[in-house]
Ligand SMILES: O=P(O)(O)OC[C@H]1O[C@](O)(COP(=O)(O)O)[C@@H](O)[C@@H]1O
Ligand SMILES: [Mg+2]
């Protein structure tokens with residue numbers, strides 16, 4: 012049983028056996044993400060002081076202006092994972108195509124691929140609102156020693172071996188799962204160590220927070236409009252409270268602790284919504300389900316969706332189980 016205030020390092024070692032294929036590689040991989048997150052956290056905390064705010068002047072494959080911190084975080088995570096030779100491929104929101112990590116030896120036995128949203132909530136960087144990083148880990152499907160292919164990345168979310176996020180907020184937390192529940196670790200910045208502050212995190216089955224960008228209301232499908240009206244109706248424990256930070260990681264983290272639902276639906280402006288299946292929705296869905304919550308595209312379980320493209324978008328309904336089921340009823 013996880014001991015409160017255990018360090019992340021201790022927790023990783025102690026729980027290594029949990030993992031079916033445990034050979035220490037996944038532990039080293041999680042440790043590398045822990046390290047890269049500390050480096051990025053250091054920069055995030057100085058946003059505004061150092062020249063790390065504003066646009067980097069490039070546009071990513073999503074057509075978004077890359078923020079300097081998007082690029083910085085992307086470089087730090089890719090560097091840290093590459094230098095430790097534990098992954099055979101990386102895909103990122105900020106890179107058009109996946110990257111093959113060969114390392115020193117061509118025939119390395121690295122068996123994991125990582126998909127990452129290096130900086131989530133980019134629109135909040137310059138305004139001192141919490142942002143995050145999201146990661147998703149799979150075992151490769153192509154034979155060891157053979158070139159990594161797109162098939163290693165286009166796997167259904169139910170094949171994830173681990174997933175998690177880092178939230179750079181009032182404190183910095185790393186929250187992850189390897190399919191054995193969800194645990195949250197808070198960084199003590201004074202000594203640079205993560206401590207188990209939130210063991211065995213659980214989504215309350217019900218909540219009274221709904222998180223959606225109502226500014227797009229007129230463009231939403233009727234089912235979403237009806238669900239919003241339902242949330243705002245004076246009846247029983249409603250109206251619910253509206254909370255929307257505009258950083259997926261932070262909105263889901265809050266709702267997991269307090270109970271709530273996050274929705275980024277499709278709309279007449281965005282036929283598949285905005286969020287990316289592989290490095291935003293699948294990892295957050297794995298976390299949500301492992302914490303007793305639910306995640307769908309309004310109809311189907313997110314983690315059963317068959318990916319077809321690296322940067323594909325899907326509608327996203329995620330949160331307290333009963334609230335997501337209620338919203339799905341309105342989508343029927
Ligand atoms: O401004 P909008 O349209 O409400 O979108 C906000 C959503 O977009 C995102 O910022 C997309 O993620 P990135 O910042 O990683 O591109 C989510 O974090 C957030 O929930
Ligand atoms: Mg994102």
Ligand SMILES: [Mg+2]
Nearest residue numbers: 104128130131
């Ligand atoms: Mg991002």
